[in-house]
Amino acid sequence: GESVGLHLPTLSVQEGDNSIINCAYSNSASDYFIWYKQESGKGPQFIIDIRSNMDKRQGQRVTVLLNKTVKHLSLQIAATQPGDSAVYFCAESRGYNKLIFGAGTRLAVHP
Amino acid sequence: DTAVSQTPKYLVTQMGNDKSIKCEQNLGHDTMYWYKQDSKKFLKIMFSYNNKELIINETVPNRFSPKSPDKAHLNLHINSLELGDSAVYFCASSQELAGEDQYFGPGTRLLVL
Numbered sequence: 408g409e410s411v412g413l414h415l416p417t418l419s420v421q422e423g424d425n426s427i428i429n430c431a432y433s434n435s436a437s438d439y440f441i442w443y444k445q446e447s448g449k450g451p452q453f454i455i456d457i458r459s460n461m462d463k464r465q466g467q468r469v470t471v472l473l474n475k476t477v478k479h480l481s482l483q484i485a486a487t488q489p490g491d492s493a494v495y496f497c498a499e500s501r502g503y504n505k506l507i508f509g510a511g512t513r514l515a516v517h518p
Numbered sequence: 519d520t521a522v523s524q525t526p527k528y529l530v531t532q533m534g535n536d537k538s539i540k541c542e543q544n545l546g547h548d549t550m551y552w553y554k555q556d557s558k559k560f561l562k563i564m565f566s567y568n569n570k571e572l573i574i575n576e577t578v579p580n581r582f583s584p585k586s587p588d589k590a591h592l593n594l595h596i597n598s599l600e601l602g603d604s605a606v607y608f609c610a611s612s613q614e615l616a617g618e619d620q621y622f623g624p625g626t627r628l629l630v631l
Binding site: 415441443445448449450451452453456494496505506507508510511 | 560621622624
């Protein structure tokens with residue numbers, strides 16, 4: 408197994424609860440934002456995206472909120488399940504599809 | 519079917535050696551990328567190619583040389599490996615150059631001894 412990511416901020420939730428993962432982005436010119444999920448030993452996997460002309464977007468059990476005033480992005484996961492346990496990254500896009508990733512948050516779901 | 523594949527999955531080598539990591543995507547995408555993920559899970563872009571043309575080069579040491587023989591492949595060659603090169607390297611692809619999510623490969627875990 409991997410021994411990386413031990414210093415990541417961790418959000419611990421009970422199975423069935425809602426989870427909210429927050430992210431602050433740095434560039435007010437960024438116009439596209441993505442949330443990725445990374446399970447242990449795997450590559451990041453797309454969850455949901457949002458463009459800067461929107462402030463909310465919903466998917467299946469997930470919602471992304473964008474607050475451009477304070478450069479804040481959040482990911483809400485409804486009815487969190489054990490399979491949601493992973494590291495979650497926000498990413499902002501600044502032209503030429505150059506993604507700048509946030510530091511990541513580890514979500515731990517307890518039964 | 520694997521969308522973005524990388525080989526090898528694990529690579530253990532001595533300092534000073536030269537090694538290559540291969541990436542292939544079968545999604546028909548025009549743009550491919552290399553990322554480095556360090557021990558703190560921080561993901562940083564290294565290179566991107568669009569239709570075999572270099573678009574992004576993030577001040578990576580010139581010991582790292584990407585090569586794109588065609589738009590479905592983007593390989594990464596590393597010369598004179600250093601201890602600090604130890605990381606997980608991810609390849610990714612996207613359909614277009616901007617405003618699109620990227621599909622990541624499973625990663626190559628490089629350990630330099």
